[in-house]
Amino acid sequence: MTTARRVRARRGEGALLREEILRAAEDLLTEAGTEDALTLRAVAMRAGVSTPSVYLHFTDKEALVEAVCLRVWDELGRLFAESSGGDPFVALGNCGRAYARFALDHPVQYRVLMMRPSAGEGVPPAAATCFGHMVDRVAACVATGVLQGEPEALALGLWSAVHGCVSLLIAQPSFPWPEDREALIAHIVRMAGLGAALVTRVPRTLPPSMELAADLDAFGARPAAG
Amino acid sequence: MTTARRVRARRGEGALLREEILRAAEDLLTEAGTEDALTLRAVAMRAGVSTPSVYLHFTDKEALVEAVCLRVWDELGRLFAESSGGDPFVALGNCGRAYARFALDHPVQYRVLMMRPSAGEGVPPAAATCFGHMVDRVAACVATGVLQGEPEALALGLWSAVHGCVSLLIAQPSFPWPEDREALIAHIVRMAGLGAALVTRVPRTLPPSMELAADLDAFGARPAAG
DNA sequence: TCGTTAACCTGACAGCGTCAACCTGAGTTC
DNA sequence: GAACTCAGGTTGACGCTGTCAGGTTAACGA
Numbered sequence: 476m477t478t479a480r481r482v483r484a485r486r487g488e489g490a491l492l493r494e495e496i497l498r499a500a501e502d503l504l505t506e507a508g509t510e511d512a513l514t515l516r517a518v519a520m521r522a523g524v525s526t527p528s529v530y531l532h533f534t535d536k537e538a539l540v541e542a543v544c545l546r547v548w549d550e551l552g553r554l555f556a557e558s559s560g561g562d563p564f565v566a567l568g569n570c571g572r573a574y575a576r577f578a579l580d581h582p583v584q585y586r587v588l589m590m591r592p593s594a595g596e597g598v599p600p601a602a603a604t605c606f607g608h609m610v611d612r613v614a615a616c617v618a619t620g621v622l623q624g625e626p627e628a629l630a631l632g633l634w635s636a637v638h639g640c641v642s643l644l645i646a647q648p649s650f651p652w653p654e655d656r657e658a659l660i661a662h663i664v665r666m667a668g669l670g671a672a673l674v675t676r677v678p679r680t681l682p683p684s685m686e687l688a689a690d691l692d693a694f695g696a697r698p699a700a701g
Numbered sequence: 702m703t704t705a706r707r708v709r710a711r712r713g714e715g716a717l718l719r720e721e722i723l724r725a726a727e728d729l730l731t732e733a734g735t736e737d738a739l740t741l742r743a744v745a746m747r748a749g750v751s752t753p754s755v756y757l758h759f760t761d762k763e764a765l766v767e768a769v770c771l772r773v774w775d776e777l778g779r780l781f782a783e784s785s786g787g788d789p790f791v792a793l794g795n796c797g798r799a800y801a802r803f804a805l806d807h808p809v810q811y812r813v814l815m816m817r818p819s820a821g822e823g824v825p826p827a828a829a830t831c832f833g834h835m836v837d838r839v840a841a842c843v844a845t846g847v848l849q850g851e852p853e854a855l856a857l858g859l860w861s862a863v864h865g866c867v868s869l870l871i872a873q874p875s876f877p878w879p880e881d882r883e884a885l886i887a888h889i890v891r892m893a894g895l896g897a898a899l900v901t902r903v904p905r906t907l908p909p910s911m912e913l914a915a916d917l918d919a920f921g922a923r924p925a926a927g
Numbered sequence: 928t929c930g931t932t933a934a935c936c937t938g939a940c941a942g943c944g945t946c947a948a949c950c951t952g953a954g955t956t957c
Numbered sequence: 958g959a960a961c962t963c964a965g966g967t968t969g970a971c972g973c974t975g976t977c978a979g980g981t982t983a984a985c986g987a
Contacts (some may be wrong), residue, residue, distance in 0.1 A: 481935095482741055486984050489934055509818060515975065525936050527977075536975065538703045564923075568913040589815040590872050592735060598875045606876075621923045624714075631885075632866075632892055639865020640858075646816050651853055659857075661909045662900070666858055668913040670896025672922050674888070681797060683887045687894040688790040694920070696898050697790075697847045712953060715965055741944065751967050753946075762944065 481523035493532040494523050500543045509589055513540055530595040548601035551577045555608035563615035564668070570612050571637050571664040574605070578641040579656065590642055609634060616672075623675040636667035678690070707749035719758040722748050726769045736813055739840060743778055767825070770810040774827035777803045781834035789841035790894070797839050797863050797890040800831070804867040805882065816868055849901040862893035 484491045499521035503512050515536055519526040533539040550555045554577060557571040563637075570576050578585040606665050613633065614626040622629060644652060675694045679686065691697050710717045725747035729738050741762055759765040780803060783808040804811040815824050824832075837860065840852040848855060858912040866889045870878060879885050903919045905912065917923050 483934060483983070492934085494725075503797060514973085515785055516973090526975090527937090528935055530976075531935075539954060559810060562914055563919060564914040565910050569882065569910055572909060584882060590812075590868065592872065593811075598873060600875075606798070609789070614880065619886035619923070621917060630878070631878070635865040635869055635889060636862045638866070638869055639863070642816065642868055643864055646818065647824060647828075650857070652857070653854060657909075661912060663858060665900045665912050665916055666896035667892065668896070669900050669916045670892035672917055673899065673920065674895050675825075676889045676922075683883075684791050684795055686787055686887060686891050687794040690891055690895045691790060691847060691898055694895070694899065696902075697845070709952080709965060712964060729934090740942085742942080751966090754966060756945075759967075894962085 479523050489531070492522070492524065492528065496524070496529055496532060496539070497543060497546065498522075500539060501546065504543060504583055508583065510540060510544055510583060513543070514531045515539075541589060544587045545599065545601050547577075547581045547584050548588070548599075548605070551605055552601065554606070555605055558612070563612065563619055564621070567612045567616055567633075568664050568668065569607060569666070571633060574609075574634075575637050575641050575660040575664075578638075579644060585641070586645055589638065590646065604631065606634065622672050629671055632671050633667050636663055705749050715757070717749070718754065721748070722755055722758060722765070723769060723772065724748075726765060727772065730769060730809055731821065734809065736766060736809060739769070743767075766813060770813045771825065771827050773807045773810050774814070774825075774831070777831055778827070778834070779816060782829055784838070786836075789838065789845055790847070791840055793838045793859075794890050795893065796835060796888055797859060797893070799862050800835075800860075801867050801890075802883075803888040804864075808871045811867070812871055815864065816872065832856065833861065835887050850899050855897055856919075858897050862889055 481492075481495070487684055496518060498514055500518045503517060503521060504510060506512070511650075513536075515529050516526050518539070529536075529539060533542065551574065554573040555570060558566050558573055560566060578589075607659065610626050610630045613622065613630040616622040617624070617626050617629070634692060637660070640660060644656065673694065674690060677690050681689050702828075707718075708900060722744060726739055726744045729743060730736060732738070737880050744765070746756055755765060757770070759768065769815075777800065780799040780825050781796060784792050784799055793816060804815075804875070814828060836852050836856045839848065839856040842848040843850070843852050863886070866886060869876065869881065899920065900916060903916050907915050914923075
């Protein structure tokens, strides 16, 4: 809550303030644990600057919040890149677990960017990049002939499963979650991966209501059809 | 945006205003498509009443919004109850698809109740009830011996998968989604159900990074282990 | 030394959630 | 039918928010 008035930047270095504002906002966010603490006045005071000065570098409060949250997504991009190479399915699993760990490590930023009315009418570029990496991992699995179908569609399914788990963990912590989050995530990744790999091997010719039951029969998971 | 001043309720019928406020708020929500339109002033004006009168029946703006969103969740409870009976896996599949359809039909209410910092530090009772139904459906499947494990944990996994898909559909409509949402949901339900049923049949003795690959080998989905 | 202009500030606006205090009139009582 | 009561509201204000038009200051080139 420091208020030491910032010394004005020298000519040509006005963009420095942008970084300082982002830094101040980031600190406020992690300290308070909620984006409600991101008041323009609070951010500006923290940066030692008057409130409207924020508008010199951000068109909007929305733009500021989005910029703050986008900062940590670069980190996720690196994690995704690291998970490449070796067995495609090992890489894919690592990818999913890294994603979940990232989301749980930055719950506020994750919520703001992924669980909101879609800020700016378009996929956040950072998220799009990560999704692209994910599609690449899936494509590598498809190339082995084990996974079948369009990589993009398959990736959406896997993404959905992991996102569902972490977003529920973040937004509904009071649910009866198991204590070991890491194991839960690992289980979800296995479930989604195995399901995605096997479901495409059963032709879809039944009414939706019968499909799941038929799938199980096809893999001999049930002793006798109901 | 009607403003006709409401005639004061008669003695003993003060609770009528609560219903009228809820109704006004519900209309505003569906008309605007976002909870930002739920201003206490706008709601009160719509109900033909002064702003602070809302506090006669709701402790908080948060309480009002929550009450508005909770109204439609009863409908989901009915849907879950209807999906009972018959083949347990057919019922489970119907359950998942009904849940998804509900979420997509009421995106704002779904987002407010499921994709927020957990309003009120606890599971929303309506959501808890629905989750209870879900656990029952899963338990019926476990009783057949096909699904293995704790019903509650299994239900969490299935819930996660479906929630992930619909919450992404709601919050990130710009993603490259397939056009047929119904088919997408059906696919996710199959994927999750099949994965959940089969993943428990492989003992978990490996480091997490190898698990998914090993699962696939166990089901002969890969010609040769990497 | 002076003028230019990038960098930033002052003061104000409307709208928000919320609260303390006041009013009003339907229903009861005498 | 007049007086009383208290449920069922209203009035007016407070501090907070995002945002904007216009003024100020000081670093630099000439």
